[in-house]
Amino acid sequence: MAAQRSSKFLTTILLLGGAAPLGYPYWPFNFNGFSICDTCGVTRSRRERQLPLLDTTWRTTHGSEHDTPLSRLLQEFDRVPQHEHTWQFVRGAGNGTQCAIGRGQYLYETAQDERIVEFLRFLKKRESSEYLDSWISFALDHRTTLRCRSMMWRLERYPDREQAWWNERRSMDESREEAAQEAARYPRY
Numbered sequence: 001m002a003a004q005r006s007s008k009f010l011t012t013i014l015l016l017g018g019a020a021p022l023g024y025p026y027w028p029f030n031f032n033g034f035s036i037c038d039t040c041g042v043t044r045s046r047r048e049r050q051l052p053l054l055d056t057t058w059r060t061t062h063g064s065e066h067d068t069p070l071s072r073l074l075q076e077f078d079r080v081p082q083h084e085h086t087w088q089f090v091r092g093a094g095n096g097t098q099c100a101i102g103r104g105q106y107l108y109e110t111a112q113d114e115r116i117v118e119f120l121r122f123l124k125k126r127e128s129s130e131y132l133d134s135w136i137s138f139a140l141d142h143r144t145t146l147r148c149r150s151m152m153w154r155l156e157r158y159p160d161r162e163q164a165w166w167n168e169r170r171s172m173d174e175s176r177e178e179a180a181q182e183a184a185r186y187p188r189y
């Protein structure tokens, strides 16, 4: 009985596999997710057509790209170099997977965070472009982006941004350098 069942299962898979190239837009066993580029902050969805309940992908298609508050700011600042997107998986689900999380998750949260956007705007007005770049790199690196975002609360304690920066800049610089050194021990990709 067991052998019969498994041969039926195999036949079904082979039939589905044979029909797949023709019917892939209607294929029901999909893993859907999205990624973020850690150079420019845009996101892109992707759909993986898989075998039923197996994480074997036979075709991957990508959706269009979408801006985030951070990617729009980088474009406005003219801080997006010519580049091939470097996608970091954020999260996805489907075909038996409830929720898969990737290393782009924290970066995605940073890219949506208006406090980061406002902070970088402040630095643009107040500091040199090299200094601004060091914070942009810090925010875009998936190894340090959580640390970057968690520092924003320090500035929120003050009613005035100038006063906040005057008081907090030194310790925030120290934390940033410390986190960057720690991250350098691990590969980025």
Ligand SMILES: [Zn+2]
Residues within 6 Å of the ligand: 037, 038, 039, 040, 041, 042, 083, 084, 085, 086
């Ligand atoms: Zn990009």
